[in-house]
Amino acid sequence: MIPHQDYKTEADRHDAMEQILRQHRHSPDALxxxxxxxxxxxGYLPRELLGRLAEQLKLPxxxxxxxxxxxxxxxxxxxxxxHCTVCTGTSCHIKGGTALxxxxxxxxxxxxxxxxxxxxxxxxxVRCLGVxxxxxxxxxxxDIISAETxxxxxxxxxxxLAEKSSTGKSP
Amino acid sequence: xxxxxxxxxxxxxxxxxxxxxxxxLNGIKIPILCHDSKLKPFGACRMCLVEVxxxxxxxxxxxxxxxxxxxxxxxxxxxxxxxxxxxxxxxLLNHPIDCPVCDKAGDCDLQNLTYEYEVNANRxxxxxxxxxxxxxxxxxxxxxxxxxxxxKCARICDEIVSFGALxxxxxxxxxxxxxxxxxxxxxxxxxxxxxxxPVGSLxxxxxxxxxxxxxxTNQKTVCSYCGTGCNLTLGVKDNKVLTTVxxxxxxxxxxxxxxxxxxxxxxxxxxxxLTTPLVRKNGTLxxxxxxxxxxxxxxxxxxxxxxxxxxxxxxxxxxxxILFKELMETVGSNNYDHSAGYAxxxxxxxxxxxxxxxxxxxxxxxxxxTDLLLVIKTDxxxxxxxxxxxxxxxxxxxxxxxxxxxxxxxxxSKLPNAKTLIHVPGTEIAVINALAKVIVDEKLADGTAxxxxxxxxxxxxxxxxxxxxxxxxxxxxxxxxxxxxxxxAKAEKALILFPVGLPYPGHNEDLASALANLAILTGKLGKExxxxxxxxxxxxSQGAVDMGFYSTAGMDAGKIIDGCASGSxxxxxxAGENPVVSYPDHTKIxxxxxxxxxxxxxDLFMTETAAMADVVLPACSFAEKEGTxxxxxxxxQHIKPAIRKIGQCRSDFEIFGALxxxxxxxxSATPAKTFEAISSSxxxxxxxxxxxxxxxxxxxxxxxxxxxxxxxxMSLASESGKLALxxxxxxxxxxxxxxxxxxxxxxxxxxxxxxxxxxASKMKIAENDLVIVTSSKGSIKxxxxxxxxxxxxxxxxxxxxxxTSINRICSGAPVTWVSLSK
Numbered sequence: 003m004i005p006h007q008d009y010k011t012e013a014d015r016h017d018a019m020e021q022i023l024r025q026h027r028h029s030p031d032a033l034x035x036x037x038x039x040x041x042x043x044x045g046y047l048p049r050e051l052l053g054r055l056a057e058q059l060k061l062p063x064x065x066x067x068x069x070x071x072x073x074x075x076x077x078x079x080x081x082x083x084x085h086c087t088v089c090t091g092t093s094c095h096i097k098g099g100t101a102l103x104x105x106x107x108x109x110x111x112x113x114x115x116x117x118x119x120x121x122x123x124x125x126x127x128v129r130c131l132g133v134x135x136x137x138x139x140x141x142x143x144x145d146i147i148s149a150e151t152x153x154x155x156x157x158x159x160x161x162x163l164a165e166k167s168s169t170g171k172s173p
Numbered sequence: 174x175x176x177x178x179x180x181x182x183x184x185x186x187x188x189x190x191x192x193x194x195x196x197x198l199n200g201i202k203i204p205i206l207c208h209d210s211k212l213k214p215f216g217a218c219r220m221c222l223v224e225v226x227x228x229x230x231x232x233x234x235x236x237x238x239x240x241x242x243x244x245x246x247x248x249x250x251x252x253x254x255x256x257x258x259x260x261x262x263x264x265l266l267n268h269p270i271d272c273p274v275c276d277k278a279g280d281c282d283l284q285n286l287t288y289e290y291e292v293n294a295n296r297x298x299x300x301x302x303x304x305x306x307x308x309x310x311x312x313x314x315x316x317x318x319x320x321x322x323x324x325k326c327a328r329i330c331d332e333i334v335s336f337g338a339l340x341x342x343x344x345x346x347x348x349x350x351x352x353x354x355x356x357x358x359x360x361x362x363x364x365x366x367x368x369x370x371p372v373g374s375l376x377x378x379x380x381x382x383x384x385x386x387x388x389x390t391n392q393k394t395v396c397s398y399c400g401t402g403c404n405l406t407l408g409v410k411d412n413k414v415l416t417t418v419x420x421x422x423x424x425x426x427x428x429x430x431x432x433x434x435x436x437x438x439x440x441x442x443x444x445x446x447l448t449t450p451l452v453r454k455n456g457t458l459x460x461x462x463x464x465x466x467x468x469x470x471x472x473x474x475x476x477x478x479x480x481x482x483x484x485x486x487x488x489x490x491x492x493x494x495i496l497f498k499e500l501m502e503t504v505g506s507n508n509y510d511h512s513a514g515y516a517x518x519x520x521x522x523x524x525x526x527x528x529x530x531x532x533x534x535x536x537x538x539x540x541x542x543t544d545l546l547l548v549i550k551t552d553x554x555x556x557x558x559x560x561x562x563x564x565x566x567x568x569x570x571x572x573x574x575x576x577x578x579x580x581x582x583x584x585x586s587k588l589p590n591a592k593t594l595i596h597v598p599g600t601e602i603a604v605i606n607a608l609a610k611v612i613v614d615e616k617l618a619d620g621t622a623x624x625x626x627x628x629x630x631x632x633x634x635x636x637x638x639x640x641x642x643x644x645x646x647x648x649x650x651x652x653x654x655x656x657x658x659x660x661x662a663k664a665e666k667a668l669i670l671f672p673v674g675l676p677y678p679g680h681n682e683d684l685a686s687a688l689a690n691l692a693i694l695t696g697k698l699g700k701e702x703x704x705x706x707x708x709x710x711x712x713x714s715q716g717a718v719d720m721g722f723y724s725t726a727g728m729d730a731g732k733i734i735d736g737c738a739s740g741s742x743x744x745x746x747x748a749g750e751n752p753v754v755s756y757p758d759h760t761k762i763x764x765x766x767x768x769x770x771x772x773x774x775x776d777l778f779m780t781e782t783a784a785m786a787d788v789v790l791p792a793c794s795f796a797e798k799e800g801t802x803x804x805x806x807x808x809x810q811h812i813k814p815a816i817r818k819i820g821q822c823r824s825d826f827e828i829f830g831a832l833x834x835x836x837x838x839x840x841s842a843t844p845a846k847t848f849e850a851i852s853s854s855x856x857x858x859x860x861x862x863x864x865x866x867x868x869x870x871x872x873x874x875x876x877x878x879x880x881x882x883x884x885x886x887m888s889l890a891s892e893s894g895k896l897a898l899x900x901x902x903x904x905x906x907x908x909x910x911x912x913x914x915x916x917x918x919x920x921x922x923x924x925x926x927x928x929x930x931x932x933a934s935k936m937k938i939a940e941n942d943l944v945i946v947t948s949s950k951g952s953i954k955x956x957x958x959x960x961x962x963x964x965x966x967x968x969x970x971x972x973x974x975x976x977t978s979i980n981r982i983c984s985g986a987p988v989t990w991v992s993l994s995k
Binding site for chain 2: 030049052053056060061062063064065066067068071072073074
């Protein structure tokens, strides 16, 4: 894999895709690697891109879509500019992870898996993040946010989001 | 062979068999939903669970478990039956159980198993599926609520059709079969998915609400479209063919069919069928009796005598062709031909000169037995789709190398590791000669080649075809040519395929000889998986050649048409051909047929040719008569009537018989009698009879006497600023007859012209724009289709369509130079 880069333009992204396809010699076996890279590159898997990849990897478009829809890790819709993942694994669940998710859904007016209409924020959940000692917890972009109570945690998420939005920092 | 015990019965089975195969082979039935003999084992449905003594305590899926020596298997213990019942309960949990309105009822594996295992209640409860049903597609209805996720449709589409239209989407309880982005189906519409669906999820829409499955009578026959000779089962009720029925054990293709074979049967009972004889009185065709019609025709033929001529379609049976020849002999004429003369020249001239026989020294079965396939034109897939499936399987399962020499890309180019060499249209013979040159120069020829007659002449003639010289004119590189020649020569087994037919005027005797030279040079003849397969267009094209229904002493098709125009042909009898649409140079053909004194046409429909006739006779379709068809690889197959004759229709056999009788001759009384005569007179048919042909048919032997022939290359004067138009076959059509089949017409209703993306953007042409294609012969308006497969400067158009007949602008040259305007 080429290390993650901050691609600026569509042309850059396109070139990066071409490069990764060449690296894998356009082999159909490399589909999952290529999809991972494409998601990193574009943030999600756009339709036209899947069609193009199918053509280049000599795979039927249906199969490429089938694989992309099978793994929950692949996104077929764009995420918000900021993204929050709530852990609902066993430890977090006991400590109120599910309630945290419900609280965030209430505060942002979107349900889990959705993106705010203005594209500023999206929310989803995950089974376990493997940092059970911090339970309950949420991850906003790349920052882990933890707190004693659900309300405090939800406040922290909102505050962090406000800071990020005001500085205009992209994840 | 492996010895094992199934249900206390000692049995043997081949080493690579699974438990399911072994049981089936020995007459023990294991219930299953996700298995088809053509597909790879999958293990999705869990219905085939069995117990194996050696694997105690587990229930083993029979369809994915290979057998081992001494295995002791029980297929129906109480535990197994309990487990299967639960599988059914789980399958029925989300299934709508709407059998009363489901078209699959009676033929449904899930319904039959539920009945057999007495699953009359369900211990589980869950919501039913709520997927949107696709009623919009005219051929394939998709109701995923009934789906049991056996995956057969997705697998057949991938493994055999190699299209991959359907696949599993999402996961877990949400899994369903769909196209990408849940889009509508946009595929080859071969209906393979429909044929293997064990439930009512995928249905043939043309058959919807036509009949219950158990009300149908199944009639086995042979498809009457292309020369592959696929076996077909027709579902008949009330003298109507209502559907085609899938039978996984039928034919070499195991029930696989293409769009026209599966969905193109409606012409048989079409409302548009002619049902009474018609005779022209005062300029219009009016109904008449058979007696009058026969009388008029016999009188005209008698007066015309040697200036009578005949054109037949290679869709009629061998027996009818023989009788037609007899009729011509009775009137003292030997002017008869088929397929415009040039479409059979590869066999009747090319192979006759090169191989001493007018038949292909290879069979379709060789496709999967070879190491390397050399396919001339990707159209091979379009003209003979079921042979195309064989190629798919050979490449994907047997790792057969695929090399394609074509003027455009196509479906076959998409196969894994397929090598496509795109040459300038019309230069194929030069390229093939260059391959021969490389083989000779690089000492890759077989040891016996030098002793074959004509070697010295060929070697001399090839001097001009050095790879460098040929590469320059045909748009390939010399390295490509050398590589292809080396690959072909070095492969242990190699098979050459090329289509011939009305839309391929360039695929003539010279192409056949050029290809035969390659096979003879490298000794790839007369061995399994080797040879050259000339794929003739129509269901009985090879039969028409075998029966000798082409000019040897008299006029050929071209001369007959000229004769009509000049007056040297007084009476022309056309049986089933539609030259006005299908022969090149429409204007010339129409003028000639207009000019001829007396024109008789026997056909199923009022074709453009029939509309010009003085007498029109209503003929029978293949489903109403008895006889034999010979496929491209000389498989002779017997057909029997599936329905009674429609209206006053008579088979061509009866028509020719009546005329011979009227003219004082003695025709043979039945097709069976005629076939006896065929088997005693036609080389290779010896010993055949209707009884011995049975359901599977028999191969007529082909014995080859090779000699080298120097093929002529075409001289192609390209016209600057013009585009090269090549004609061909569309995937969904065969000849002009498929225009009367609903399926093909739903999918591909009209003519079109395909062009490259570059040409389109240069000329600002968008998809489906109407464009005017102009040649020196005239111009026609066609819809534009923009595709990735066309090279720049090359156009492709299919020839099947009456209204937009490409033959209005083509004159029978391999390449027509045209200009394009909006």
